[in-house]
Amino acid sequence: MAIGKSSDYKESCDLFLKLLLKRKNLNASWILEKNENHLQSSYSIPLGDEVKKEQNASIATLLEDVKVSKLLTADDVLASIATIEIESGVVAIFNLDAQGYLFLYTKKDNISLKDITQLQPVINKFSTSLKACKAFSAQEKLLKSLEIQNQELSDYAHMVSHDLKSPLRSIDTLTAWLKDDYSDKLDASGNKNLGLIRNSVEKMDTLINGILAYSTIGKNRFEVYDVDLNNLVKDVLSLIRIPDHIYIITQDLPVIKGDKYRLQQLFQNLITNAIAYNDKDKGLVEIDVKDQNEFWQFSVKDNGIGIEETYFEKIFKTFQKLENNKASTGIGLSIVKKIVDLYGGTIWLTSELGKGTTFYFTLKKQSNGTA
Structure with a gap:
């Protein structure tokens, strides 16, 4: 039977229960769920009246007795929690655990205890599929x-x-x-x-x-096109102020698929960060890349003041900054991380106090087209 082929609760019920009623020549089926001290219908075939009924002693006793499954003759108690009108026949009840109770109704007494036993493994799978549907719905x-x-x-x-x-x-x-x-x-x-x-x-x-x-970042779609990172870094260097004592060394960089504006934000923030935290008489900033199959692994290395290991994770969070730089806004590296995440990559760093820091980040060679 068609179980687990849909992540939609109603569609999953339709696929399974319509086929079950047809094969077993049954008249109706419905599911009741517990909601605090109430019972509420979540599905009915044929479509009937909504059930939202407070559990009384008779109903509570009836359901508590259904540990796994039970076959009962239709009576007033069952009629009171049915989505359709029932006067005679039998009702098979299956305990769906957290998913409630499944009721199968037939007017002709054409379902037996043997049928229930044979159906139990299938009903268990159905219960699991309903649980998955609910989890998917909650996630959605x-x-x-x-x-x-x-x-x-x-x-x-x-x-x-x-x-x-x-x-x-x-x-x-x-x-x-x-x-x-x-x-x-x-x-x-x-x-x-x-x-x-x-x-x-x-x-x-x-x-x-x-x-x-x-x-x-990440809110808009953008047109993915070839971006020459050599030209992009040249543009970045022409836009920012580079002190006379800072030397930028750029290795040959690839042409990648992406959005020029976001990539410029990425490199500009890392380069300006490397310049801002450089205390050497001759400051060096080196930009390099390695081919890592599906990714490009870039690095921006400086010989600046270095970063304590306690800050390695913090500095990528919004408004987090090093204690010794009051001029920093604390937003630049969080922008960098968000862009790297957008490209399906990762970012990390190595650093030694007094000797410098290297930021590494990977970018997928094929962008997903979301800016």
Whole structure:
């Protein structure tokens, strides 16, 4: 019989019970589930009245006696928990454990104890399939709920970011005017404080942009195309400020399938991170790659301050940052990890205090097309 061929509860019941009724020449079938101290119908064939009945002593006694299965003559108690009208005949009841009770009804007394015994293994499989259907349904609801919550969080992040950017622009403009018009009237301390205000505004703007970038990753489909990472890294290096004492070494990089914008975010965050945490007179940042069959394994290595092992996992979480860098927003590496996850890859690091850090990450050679 067709058991376990559908993950939908009703469809699974239809496939199995319709065939069972036809083969055994039975008149009806229904399933009752326990809901606290109530019984409620979850399926009926033919479609009958919904049962939602509080268990009384008679019903409780009847069901408690059904340890595995039982064959009973139709009576008033059974009639009270049936989805269709029954007056005579017999009812076979099967205990489906957590899935409730299955009732098979026939007017002609054409089901026997032998039939019940033969059906029991099949009914057990049916019970297991219903359990799987419910688990699948619960997972579907959870995923849908998470999808809605993620969308709401994304919308909220956009709204809040927009509301925050407007006053920040005003503050930045006003402080710029003050500096231009009154710098000669302010003492050194006043000019310094104006500079601190503008630096704080710039940091806040960077943080807001980071939150927006993080909240949009994975929300949209994108066109997958060839991206030459050699050209992409050159573009990144032309966009960021590289101090004179920092030297960037780039090995020959591949052309990969993906989205240029997300890949640029990925490399830019790692490179700027390597520059920001470099305390050497001659700072080095080396970008390399290895072919790992279905993946490319990239590395961004520096000879900077290094990272304590206690931070290895923390730094990939949103707003987590090293204690000795107050300028960091704590969002860059979480963006990196989210993009790597999007490409079906992994990211990790090795580091030694005072000697430097190497970030490794893998990217699938075929992207899934979700940005």
